[in-house]
Amino acid sequence: MNVQLKDSRVDNSPISEKRLVDLFETQFSHLIDQDTYPGDIKDLLTNKILQHLNKHSSRFKYIVTITTIHSFGKPSDKHSNNIHDLEIENSIGTSWNSKKDGLFNYQINDSNENMAYLITLLWIAK
Numbered sequence: 001m002n003v004q005l006k007d008s009r010v011d012n013s014p015i016s017e018k019r020l021v022d023l024f025e026t027q028f029s030h031l032i033d034q035d036t037y038p039g040d041i042k043d044l045l046t047n048k049i050l051q052h053l054n055k056h057s058s059r060f061k062y063i064v065t066i067t068t069i070h071s072f073g074k075p076s077d078k079h080s081n082n083i084h085d086l087e088i089e090n091s092i093g094t095s096w097n098s099k100k101d102g103l104f105n106y107q108i109n110d111s112n113e114n115m116a117y118l119i120t121l122l123w124i125a126k
Contacts, residue, residue, distance in 0.1 A: 009102035014057045014123055020104055023052055024119055028108050041110075042066045042117070049121070063122040070115045092120070100125035 010017045027048040031041050046064045053062045069088060094101070101124045108117045 009098075010104050012098075012100060012102050013104060014060050015053070017104065020121065021106060023049060024106050024108060027052070028117070032110070042068055045117070045119075049119075053121075053123075058126075060123040060125055063120075063124070065120045067118040067120075068115060069118065070113070088118075090118075090120075092122075094122070096124060 010020070013020065015023075024045075027045055028041070030048075031044055036044060046066055049064050050062055053060075053064075067088065067090060092103075094103075101122070103120060103122045106119045106121075108119065109115070110117070
């Protein structure tokens, strides 16, 4: 499943983009390794990410959202990994200090479950 994510603002992130990606991927892998029921992954992953972020810095408030895209169909073309033409739009509006606050978008694919997890992290300076 190929999804295009836009509009990340990591230039003022309290944690580097590399460390955020590592955090998301590591926590997701731990849940998969524990044979976590797919329906529980979203909530558990959200909580694990928030726990780690809160330990890192108390100078920010964090918001984590996870959107799950699940496809039940088969690829329309045997040479394509596109399951369906899915269009999902999500908008978020903020009123914040652009020098201190920001957001980061990331996607994790679970090919075993035909799912994609779209993670958005927002940080807001206290």
